Amino acid sequence: KAGVTQTPRYLIKTRGQQVTLSCSPISGHRSVSWYQQTPGQGLQFLFEYFSETQRNKGNFPGRFSGRQFSNSRSEMNVSTLELGDSALYLCASSSTRQGSGYTFGSGTRLTVV
């Protein structure tokens, strides 16, 4: 059974640019969540999508956005990149069974220069 796939694995962008990250969840999982991991802040929740609808949103500025497609694949976009956006961005998919936990992808390492 294929896991959660994130592309690309590594990305270098310049301040002011925008970036789009992609996530393919485990087959059959309809919930997709995104997290940002930085050394100082740990793992922070960005947003969660279920059946193409954003169901939860974390405390990030509007420059961070996402969407989910009918096949449950998800993308997140960051516009007007800042140096502080450099982080590991993790996507996770989940079934709806309580306590089942997320399955995370390996992440996209974004570096903003």
Place this chain on the structure above:
Amino acid sequence: DQQVKQNSPSLSVQEGRISILNCDYTNSMFDYFLWYKKYPAEGPTFLISISSIKDKNEDGRFTVFLNKSAKHLSLHIVPSQPGDSAVYFCAASDGGSGGSNYKLTFGKGTLLTVNP
């Protein structure tokens, strides 16, 4: 305001002994707690979870204990193995409608090193 705290950034134990990882939380609305393990350059891997209506859940070498009155949970690994060396994250969810996987709040992690 950190709602989930892992106060020990690191822990070192000998192979075969018990590892105890601790986590404290402040939000009494949390109804599910989960532990994840993370190796470098990989995403976190789900280990074990516990509902707030329970005080213990066991899965093989891993046991999670929940003390609701103290708002404290712990992960016990017995016996510890060198392959357990990783960063362990505690996470909590306030569930929303019908699920435990929504909007997890993570602690900052504890690096466990198991020495052969």
